[in-house]
Amino acid sequence: MTPSALTAQHELHIMQRTTVAIVGKPNVGKSTLFNRLVGRNTAITEDFPGVTRDRIYGTCFWLDKTFSLIDTGGLTPSSDDPMLSFMQLQTNLALEEADVIVCLFDGQTELTTTDYEIVESLRQTSKPTLYVANKIDGAKHEQNAVNFYQLGIPEIIMISAEHKLALDVLLDKICEHVRDVEEETEDESTIRIAVVGRPNVGKSSLVNHLLGEERMLVTDIAGTTRDSIDSEISVNGSRYVFIDTSGIRRKSKIKNSIERYSVVRAFKSLDRCHVAFVMINALEGVTDQDARIAGYAHNNGRAILLVVNKWDLIEKDTHTAGQFVYQIKDKLKYLDYAPIIFTSALTGQRVVKTLQMAENLYAQYNKRVPTSEVNTALEQIVRKHHPPVHKGKQVKFYYGAQVAVRPPTIVLFCNHSEGVHFSYKRYLTNQFREYFAFTETPLHLRIQQR
Ligand code: GDP
Numbered sequence: 001m002t003p004s005a006l007t008a009q010h011e012l013h014i015m016q017r018t019t020v021a022i023v024g025k026p027n028v029g030k031s032t033l034f035n036r037l038v039g040r041n042t043a044i045t046e047d048f049p050g051v052t053r054d055r056i057y058g059t060c061f062w063l064d065k066t067f068s069l070i071d072t073g074g075l076t077p078s079s080d081d082p083m084l085s086f087m088q089l090q091t092n093l094a095l096e097e098a099d100v101i102v103c104l105f106d107g108q109t110e111l112t113t114t115d116y117e118i119v120e121s122l123r124q125t126s127k128p129t130l131y132v133a134n135k136i137d138g139a140k141h142e143q144n145a146v147n148f149y150q151l152g153i154p155e156i157i158m159i160s161a162e163h164k165l166a167l168d169v170l171l172d173k174i175c176e177h178v179r180d181v182e183e184e185t186e187d188e189s190t191i192r193i194a195v196v197g198r199p200n201v202g203k204s205s206l207v208n209h210l211l212g213e214e215r216m217l218v219t220d221i222a223g224t225t226r227d228s229i230d231s232e233i234s235v236n237g238s239r240y241v242f243i244d245t246s247g248i249r250r251k252s253k254i255k256n257s258i259e260r261y262s263v264v265r266a267f268k269s270l271d272r273c274h275v276a277f278v279m280i281n282a283l284e285g286v287t288d289q290d291a292r293i294a295g296y297a298h299n300n301g302r303a304i305l306l307v308v309n310k311w312d313l314i315e316k317d318t319h320t321a322g323q324f325v326y327q328i329k330d331k332l333k334y335l336d337y338a339p340i341i342f343t344s345a346l347t348g349q350r351v352v353k354t355l356q357m358a359e360n361l362y363a364q365y366n367k368r369v370p371t372s373e374v375n376t377a378l379e380q381i382v383r384k385h386h387p388p389v390h391k392g393k394q395v396k397f398y399y400g401a402q403v404a405v406r407p408p409t410i411v412l413f414c415n416h417s418e419g420v421h422f423s424y425k426r427y428l429t430n431q432f433r434e435y436f437a438f439t440e441t442p443l444h445l446r447i448q449q450r
Contacts, residue, residue: 016272018178020060021070021098023091023122025114028106029134030073031055033161037069037171057267057296062171065178068271070098070264087114091121097264100128100177102170107133107145107158119151128177132157132170190232190239191362194269195248196297197279198289199262202309204249205345206279207231207242210355235355243269266293274365274406275303275358282310282324282342286331294332301407301442303365304338305357312344337433339440364441367408371401373436374410381431390419398450408436409444417449 022030038058056071072090094101103122105115122129133145136158148156157173159166195203211231229246232239242248247265270276276297280290297304308324325340332338339357343350378400387395393416400412410432414420420428429445432438 016268017181018067018100019070019098019268020067020100020102020174020178021072021094022102022104023072023087023094023118024104025087025106025118026073028104029161030071030104033102033104033134033159034058034069034071034073036161036164036167057264059271060171062175065175066181067100067174067178068268070094087118088121091118093264095122095125095127097268098127099179100130100174101125102130102132102174105131105133105145105148105156107136107141107148111147111150115148115151119153130157130170130173131155132159134159134161136160136165137163188366190241191358192230192241192243192272192274193277193358194243194266194273194275194302195277195279196266196270196293197277197307197309198281198287201279201281202345203279206277206307206309206343206351206354207245207248209345209348209351210242211245235352238355238359240355240358243272263289263293267296270297270300270302273302275305275361277305277307277354277358278338279307279309280328282308282314285324286328291332294335294338298334298442301444303361303407303441304335305354305361306332306335306338306340307354308340308342309345311342312347312349337440337442361440364438365407366405367436367438367441368405369402369408369436371399374400374402377432377435378412381428381435384431385427387420387424390416390421393419395419404444407442407444408438409446411446411448413448413450415449417447420447 022034024030034055037060058069060067060069070093072093101122103118119131131148131151131153133148133156136142136145137160142158145156145158157166157170159170161167195207197203211233229244231242231245233242234240244265247269270293278290278294278297280286294304294306306328308328314320321342324342328340329336339361341350341354341357343354345351378397382397387397389395396415398413398415400410403409403411412428425445425447429443432445433443
């Protein structure tokens with residue numbers, strides 16, 4: 001496969017989920033509200049040690065609606081940031097990345113000039129903005145919160161995140177602005193790829209190389225989050241969509257940009273992909289930020305290709321690649337299934353090969369095993385190594401079936417699900433991986449009591 005076999009490249013707009021951002025001063029209760037709204041709904045599927053849980057980006061479900069939520073308070077200021085410019089940064093993040101803004105106040109406190117400034121900066125946007133007074137635990141606080149109308153806002157919604165009061169009112173108001181998104185729009189054979197990683201790791205170089213052109217696709221227009229542009233290419237009959245190529249190419253406008261700012265964009269494209277190219281800088285190895293991004297992809301069941309880029313800059317001997325693989329597996333233990341490739345987006349080395357790997361990954365990710373084969377395998381796997389007796393009870397598996405693809409998900413029914421320990425579940429997962437050549441895809445295993 002050569003780059004010249006790439007054809008029919010064009011731009012697409014695949015709708016993305018509505019994104020809602022919470023902004024506000026420190027201590028008004030942003031994180032409490034975030035945790036209340038995201039709650040246990042986050043798609044954390046496996047409890048592997050070392051998976052970094054992100055507390056700044058999550059998914060909310062309310063009635064028939066789904067949206068993504070950003071807690072801008074999760075950004076940590078660097079010590080030399082004055083508070084106001086830091087808050088400006090948070091607000092900019094919300095204005096750039098969100099479709100709906102929730103501006104949170106502490107309803108128990110007096111108004112300050114900062115409150116006026118925040119409202120002023122939010123007036124720049126035409127995006128729906130909800131003003132919310134938090135910590136309204138009783139009638140006394142309600143009286144105080146009425147003062148917030150002095151800010152010149154149309155409505156103040158009164159809630160208590162801590163005591164879970166009126167959260168339904170807030171959710172209803174948010175959901176008035178939430179779009180319906182059809183999950184799978186194009187046909188199944190199109191592979192959606194998110195290219196994610198830290199700034200300067202080489203994302204746009206890689207994508208440019210694959211798209212076969214250097215010109216910038218889009219110019220920077222404020223408020224284009226709704227139609228982030230994806231690019232499609234065909235290679236020898238296979239179709240690939242690169243998610244949010246506008247976002248990859250657009251360098252952040254904000255000078256004082258901090259790393260966690262760019263991570264939000266990564267999360268958003270991970271929400272829409274089948275395969276994630278998690279790019280790691282060969283010169284720096286796996287950083288915390290890389291682990292956070294990879295952890296999110298893992299938690300959300302995405303197929304993952306680890307792309308170690310800038311490989312041309314590394315002095316190599318016969319052990320170098322092996323040592324790198326070892327280091328990655330050590331830092332990202334839960335990703336033992338994800339394949340690794342070493343590239344140079346600058347010279348083009350192995351760049352086109354990433355597509356071949358994505359193709360193989362996707363085939364596994366999308367593969368369906370007939371129920372009869374799952375059960376034949378289950379019988380042999382259990383016979384080879386019996387489940388341990390738990391509280392005097394022998395765990396028995398009745399049958400199993402693959403209930404989903406993307407990622408493949410197998411459900412096993414047994415008499416006593418509590419008795420299936422982490423280590424035995426791990427054994428089962430690894431065995432199913434081997435049996436059905438699910439070697440590189442995430443594989444979800446659910447044990448259900450019947
Ligand atoms: P992005 O921020 O992740 O999109 O990174 P860019 O693609 O803009 O790359 C940042 C810088 O690294 C640019 O100067 C690129 O030319 C350079 N670069 C990207 N990939 C490679 C690579 O594989 N090898 C080397 N030596 N430089 C690279």
